Amino acid sequence: MSYLPNWSLLVQAFLLLIIPILLVLLSRVIRKSLKTSMDSHSKPEKEIGLTDVPISGTYDSDIASIRKAIGDQADVWIREMVIRGTEIRAALVYVDGLTDNDLIDTHLIAPLILRGVAEEHRTSFLDSPLSLSTYLMEQLIPVSEIKKVTGLQAFTEGILFGKTGLLVEGLPETLLIGSANGKSRNVEEPMSEALLRGPRTGFTERLSDNTGLLRRHGQNESLVLTKFEVGSRVKKSLVLAYMRDIVDPNLVDEVTLRIQNIDIDDPIESGYIEQLIEDNVLSPFQQLQNTERPDRVIAGLLEGRAAILLDGTPFALVLPVTFSMLLQSPEDYYERWIPGSFIRFLRFFAALLALLAPALYISFISFHPGLIPTKLALSIIETRQGVPFPSFIEAMIMEISIEILREAGIRLPKPIGPAMGIVGGLIIGDAAVNAGIVSPFLVIVVAVTAISSFTIPVYSAGITLRILRFTGMLCAAALGLFGVVMFFLLICSHLVRLKSFGVPYVSPIVPYGLSDWKDLFIRFPLKSMKKRPFMFNPKDKDRRN
Amino acid sequence: MSGINNGPKDQITTSQAAVMVINYMLGAGILTLPRTMVEAAKTSDVWMSILISGVIILVAGWVIVKLCRRFQGKTVFQFMPEITGKWIAFIISMIIITYFITISAFEIRIMAEVTGFYLLEGTPAWAIVMTFMWVGLYLILGGINCIARLYEIILPITLVFFLIAILLSSRIFDVNHLRPLLGSGIKPVLQGIKPSLLSFTGYEIMLVTTAFMKNPKKANKAMMAGIVVPVIIYLITVIMVIGGMSINGVEKRTWPTLDLVRSFEVQGLFFERFESLLLVIWIMQIFSTFTVTHYAASLGWSQLFKKNVRPFIFAMLPVIYLIAMIPKDINEAFKLGDMFGNVSVYLFGGIPLILLLISILLKKGAKPN
Numbered sequence: 001m002s003y004l005p006n007w008s009l010l011v012q013a014f015l016l017l018i019i020p021i022l023l024v025l026l027s028r029v030i031r032k033s034l035k036t037s038m039d040s041h042s043k044p045e046k047e048i049g050l051t052d053v054p055i056s057g058t059y060d061s062d063i064a065s066i067r068k069a070i071g072d073q074a075d076v077w078i079r080e081m082v083i084r085g086t087e088i089r090a091a092l093v094y095v096d097g098l099t100d101n102d103l104i105d106t107h108l109i110a111p112l113i114l115r116g117v118a119e120e121h122r123t124s125f126l127d128s129p130l131s132l133s134t135y136l137m138e139q140l141i142p143v144s145e146i147k148k149v150t151g152l153q154a155f156t157e158g159i160l161f162g163k164t165g166l167l168v169e170g171l172p173e174t175l176l177i178g179s180a181n182g183k184s185r186n187v188e189e190p191m192s193e194a195l196l197r198g199p200r201t202g203f204t205e206r207l208s209d210n211t212g213l214l215r216r217h218g219q220n221e222s223l224v225l226t227k228f229e230v231g232s233r234v235k236k237s238l239v240l241a242y243m244r245d246i247v248d249p250n251l252v253d254e255v256t257l258r259i260q261n262i263d264i265d266d267p268i269e270s271g272y273i274e275q276l277i278e279d280n281v282l283s284p285f286q287q288l289q290n291t292e293r294p295d296r297v298i299a300g301l302l303e304g305r306a307a308i309l310l311d312g313t314p315f316a317l318v319l320p321v322t323f324s325m326l327l328q329s330p331e332d333y334y335e336r337w338i339p340g341s342f343i344r345f346l347r348f349f350a351a352l353l354a355l356l357a358p359a360l361y362i363s364f365i366s367f368h369p370g371l372i373p374t375k376l377a378l379s380i381i382e383t384r385q386g387v388p389f390p391s392f393i394e395a396m397i398m399e400i401s402i403e404i405l406r407e408a409g410i411r412l413p414k415p416i417g418p419a420m421g422i423v424g425g426l427i428i429g430d431a432a433v434n435a436g437i438v439s440p441f442l443v444i445v446v447a448v449t450a451i452s453s454f455t456i457p458v459y460s461a462g463i464t465l466r467i468l469r470f471t472g473m474l475c476a477a478a479l480g481l482f483g484v485v486m487f488f489l490l491i492c493s494h495l496v497r498l499k500s501f502g503v504p505y506v507s508p509i510v511p512y513g514l515s516d517w518k519d520l521f522i523r524f525p526l527k528s529m530k531k532r533p534f535m536f537n538p539k540d541k542d543r544r545n
Numbered sequence: 546m547s548g549i550n551n552g553p554k555d556q557i558t559t560s561q562a563a564v565m566v567i568n569y570m571l572g573a574g575i576l577t578l579p580r581t582m583v584e585a586a587k588t589s590d591v592w593m594s595i596l597i598s599g600v601i602i603l604v605a606g607w608v609i610v611k612l613c614r615r616f617q618g619k620t621v622f623q624f625m626p627e628i629t630g631k632w633i634a635f636i637i638s639m640i641i642i643t644y645f646i647t648i649s650a651f652e653i654r655i656m657a658e659v660t661g662f663y664l665l666e667g668t669p670a671w672a673i674v675m676t677f678m679w680v681g682l683y684l685i686l687g688g689i690n691c692i693a694r695l696y697e698i699i700l701p702i703t704l705v706f707f708l709i710a711i712l713l714s715s716r717i718f719d720v721n722h723l724r725p726l727l728g729s730g731i732k733p734v735l736q737g738i739k740p741s742l743l744s745f746t747g748y749e750i751m752l753v754t755t756a757f758m759k760n761p762k763k764a765n766k767a768m769m770a771g772i773v774v775p776v777i778i779y780l781i782t783v784i785m786v787i788g789g790m791s792i793n794g795v796e797k798r799t800w801p802t803l804d805l806v807r808s809f810e811v812q813g814l815f816f817e818r819f820e821s822l823l824l825v826i827w828i829m830q831i832f833s834t835f836t837v838t839h840y841a842a843s844l845g846w847s848q849l850f851k852k853n854v855r856p857f858i859f860a861m862l863p864v865i866y867l868i869a870m871i872p873k874d875i876n877e878a879f880k881l882g883d884m885f886g887n888v889s890v891y892l893f894g895g896i897p898l899i900l901l902l903i904s905i906l907l908k909k910g911a912k913p914n
Contacts, residue, residue, distance in 0.1 A: 002873075003871050005867050005870060005871070009867065009870050010867075012671045012675070012866070013862075013863035013866045013867050014863065015675070016675050016678060016679075016862050016863055016866050017859060017860075017862050017863045019679070020679055020682050020683075020859065020862070021859060024686075367664070367665065368664065368821065371818060371820065371821040373810075373818070479665060479668065479672070479673070479676060480664055480665055481664055481821060481824070481825065482660050482664050482665055482673060482676075482828065483676070485825050485828050485829065486676050486677065486680050489680050489684075489695075489829065489832055490680045490683065492695050492698050492699075493680060493683050493684035493687070493691070493695055494683070496684070496687065496691045496694040496695045496698070497683075497684075497686075497687035497691050504694065506694060506698070509697075509698065510561075510694045510697035510698055511557075511558045511560065511561055511693070511694065511697060512558075512560045512561075512697060
């Protein structure tokens with residue numbers, strides 16, 4: 001009888017059961033609400049005034065309807081003229097700032113006003129107005145990109161997107177001439193992914209530049225660039241890049257499906273795309289890799305992965321991604337294999353430090369001072385003598401202030417940033433120790449942790465580890481070393497459950513596979529890496545022929 | 546959105562199957578094995594008992610694999626009705642499930658005791674156990690493939706740290722503690738077999754996991770590797786512990802392995818004492834034993850009643866917890882463990898053999914090619 005559980009045990013058992021059930025229900029509710037909010041989206045209504053009417057051919061009414069549609073836009077210019085040698089009126093419609101004015105002057109206005117229709121052709125247009133447009137396209141206007149449009153809406157849309165429209169009296173159609181010259185910057189070294197050795201090129205904000213960078217990387221026929229249009233209100237081009245004879249076709253299908261399901265008014269940056277197509281919204285880990293480096297994208301494509309480039313951002317997305325990839329840098333491959341492996345090993349170690357060091361500090365100081373060497377324990381305890389806080393609060397103070405410092409350093413203009421780091425890091429740290437708020441040993445721990453987290457080559461992965469570090473500190477504060485072990489197991493459990501486009505997030509660490517391990521902790525010599533990673537299930541398994 | 550590489554069913558590779566057996570076997574036993582064996586045999590020759598029982602377990606494991614391979618893609622709960630008929634199968638399945646639940650509870654209790662004693666004095670046991678079980682629950686909900694993958698992460702960490710900790714104790718190793726060889730004859734060695742058999746429970750998980758293997762033909766290999774690695778580890782442990790503390794010292798201590806690692810300090814290394822390291826990996830091992838038994842029990846229920854496994858996983862939480870809290874103190878917990886260890890010898894040594902014989906005689910199931 002005495003073995004029957006008492007009430008408090010039963011209550012505990014009940015709590016044990018009910019809390020995870022509630023959590024599961026909660027996560028289900030969150031997921032569902034995310035789904036429905038995406039489904040119950042209404043298409044934007046067509047803008048009033050842009051009703052699609054055909055171009056009539058009557059110059060005055062056409063120009064009036066164009067003015068009515070887009071004439072009130074401050075940056076739309078209409079340049080009217082008469083084509084030389086005829087009495088035919090014409091108008092160029094373009095957006096100031098989107099178009100190349102030189103090109104308009106020399107290649108559109110000059111031929112139309114100065115050259116006009118040659119004498120021997122003049123009479124032939126009187127009866128058939130359509131051949132005039134053919135004549136304009138084929139003989140008069142020396143521009144590569146030119147096409148005929150019949151609807152007013154298509155015409156105005158083209159103009160607003162940077163084309164120059166040509167309306168000609170008597171023609172029931174218009175010409176759209178490619179003259180786009182949006183501002184973009186030069187190809188520069190990417191700020192967020194600087195390398196000592198490796199190409200100094202980074203993507204720019206213009207999609208055609210970026211796809212060009214990929215094409216120009218080297219001659220190869222299997223690179224496929226598929227274009228999509230995303231965004232319901234603001235339409236943007238998105239390019240899915242992959243190697244036709246390497247990538248797993250299922251991956252392409254899956255990504256295509258997810259891209260087509262994107263429903264948002266305007267994907268401003270590729271971060272939008274990332275968040276809209278990722279597998280698990282609730283995970284702290286990123287499931288797509290962002291990069292500014294064309295070489296990195298190409299390397300990914302050659303492994304059998306796919307990349308997404310969005311117009312208007314220099315950040316490409318490479319997918320799928322696994323945990324170990326976030327700790328790899330292109331430099332690992334550009335350097336010889338021994339330094340490459342060493343640095344990579346160092347990085348894995350640093351990631352571990354960045355994740356666990358403060359948590360271990362808290363658990364050893366607060367819970368198990370007996371488990372660290374006696375002399376070390378004594379000296380730490382001695383330095384902690386005047387500290388009025390428990391080690392958890394102490395570590396939190398330092399960690400939070402260093403996070404604030406880091407955030408402040410990013411916002412500050414470049415010349416002030418380093419100064420800020422010195423003031424914050426050195427002076428505040430020193431003053432905090434002198435004031436007796438924190439112990440010097442902790443300052444060392446926090447500094448090492450912070451520096452370690454900077455070694456992670458993918459910035460967003462560094463943020464993930466920083467967030468998790470705080471969770472780890474909480475676990476350590478609650479349950480000591482046991483809490484840290486539980487925290488580690490929880491993260492591992494999460495990682496083994498997580499998938500990025502069907503590829504387990506912890507591959508290639510597990511399942512065990514010797515071939516994929518050649519590119520894990522140690523970067524084997526290139527000559528020995530004969531196979532593409534199995535985890536991406538590539539069609540062409542061999543790196544060499 | 547579902548993944549794209551998902552097969553129709555969760556599958557595990559051969560090495561994953563082996564790792565599951567290893568991680569299941571290396572559980573609570575590793576801290577107590579030297580004591581239980583010395584208590585039973587009263588000789589320093591107990592390491593021979595480990596070798597002998599390793600061979601016995603290999604045979605038992607071979608029988609289990611042989612049996613499972615006759616019924617491809619089915620777990621023991623699914624194929625037993627084909628051999629024995631519905632009702633007997635139901636009873637045996639219930640016993641197996643109860644066994645899994647109890648082992649799960651036992652491991653948790655031992656974990657709580659050790660953690661409460663060495664790491665978290667004063668922390669209530671429920672706080673330790675609940676955290677532990679919730680993390681386990683989160684893992685189990687991912688299915689057998691996730692479980693196997695986590696074990697693959699844990700195992701190398703365990704092996705490296707364990708070997709470091711135990712081999713460093715060679716500084717207090719005295720070979721005289723192991724002498725004389727067979728000084729009291731062969732009989733004590735045989736007496737030591739029984740307690741060592743108890744710590745080898747774990748191979749029975751193949752009754753379930755063979756069904757999930759991508760390549761069931763290699764189940765034998767997985768079983769072999771799964772048994773040999775723990776045998777080696779147990780062998781090293783027992784030899785080092787007895788060599789370091791002598792059988793008299795071993796007998797008096799509840800957790801001789803832990804005490805061995807506590808008993809020496811290495812100067813000049815960052816860590817002077819390695820018990821924290823040993824405890825960390827040991828908690829991970831207990832975690833894997835707990836999760837696999839919890840999962841096996843839930844899977845058993847779900848296959849018995851042909852229902853989804855998830856509700857059973859949740860339902861097992863309070864059951865395991867209450868059973869874990871039944872023993873009033875650590876000695877009762879050990880008794881519980883011993884009792885179910887004995888059960889396991891008959892349950893997984895005897896019954897699979899009988900089932901195999903019946904299925905061969907009645908030509909049930911496909912003959913493995």
